[in-house]
Amino acid sequence: MRLTTKGRFAVTAMIDLGMRHQRGPVTLAGISDRQRISLSYLEQLFGRLRRQGIVDSVRGPGGGYTLARPMNQISVADIIRAVDEPIDATQCGGLGNCHDDRECMTHDLWMSLNARIYDYLDSVHLADLVQQQLDKPADASTGHKHETRRVVGSAELKVAL
Amino acid sequence: MRLTTKGRFAVTAMIDLGMRHQRGPVTLAGISDRQRISLSYLEQLFGRLRRQGIVDSVRGPGGGYTLARPMNQISVADIIRAVDEPIDATQCGGLGNCHDDRECMTHDLWMSLNARIYDYLDSVHLADLVQQQLDKPADASTGHKHETRRVVGSAELKVAL
């Protein structure tokens, strides 16, 4: 699991899509405008999201992207997995050419940390983030009030280990 | 919060350090050897860890790095924060020059997702990871080598991740 701006842009874009998909296909141009993400980049990201079966596309006028399944069945991890291909930093390549315990430690550590983070990000669904966004009081005029309100999360967060 | 190989290398190295620091300063050359991370890179990472007050350094022969505070007071998030300088992908720069709700949405989303991930990674401490590593059954009898038939499994795992 890698968590970079790429994955975040994808999540942001998906939330934008999640908030509007009821009104029909959403264009990337619109998302680009609203979220200030370059259109080229969005095209690339949504190409992957489409091939991973997370969104569906409709070409032509009135077209755009729609969610391929309900928002509560799309986790943040799904989105990140789709756009950020997995890295392997275990040296042994996860392929068994470790020669002693030490070298395998890296492997184990990564897998363990990966599992933890995946568990968490798999528990947060697009529906949660969209809801959180909609719940937010629209006090844009006052600037940045971060209503740090955790919809689902902190509680089940601490379970690991 | 960004989660890349950089942060992971740092965590791996810190666990190595955590497992040995009782016996005095640990050299980066040793960590480099055991964890197969380039010495140059470790130097850079530990330079930051030191400046963030997470480790202390002792120069000269017999020197190396030690933990600046108890392992249960060093979270994974601390380590990652130290080496991976924070990114800002909010367009408005987090500085309040957003002009309408939409532009702020990105900001809020990021902050929210950040908060969730930080909450989680702040709840996992170095002590936990070191303990987990020590608890692992040292099945050196079986060689702890990844057998060839595990290759398929590992490959699948990689794909899944």
Add this chain to the structure above:
DNA sequence: GAATAGTTGACCAAAATAATCAGGATTAGT
């Protein structure tokens, strides 16, 4: 039915940024 325009789809290449490594300088113990 044909033309038009709005949209995705698939590339490729360039620019910007980040990750990684290499070499030399500095410090301190023997």
Add this chain to the structure above:
DNA sequence: ACTAATCCTGATTATTTTGGTCAACTATTC
């Protein structure tokens, strides 16, 4: 002085992000 170690700065490599071109598809308009 010699050596083991951290420190520092620049070079190299990889990844991210953007920009461009052209083809395919389809709703609307003529």
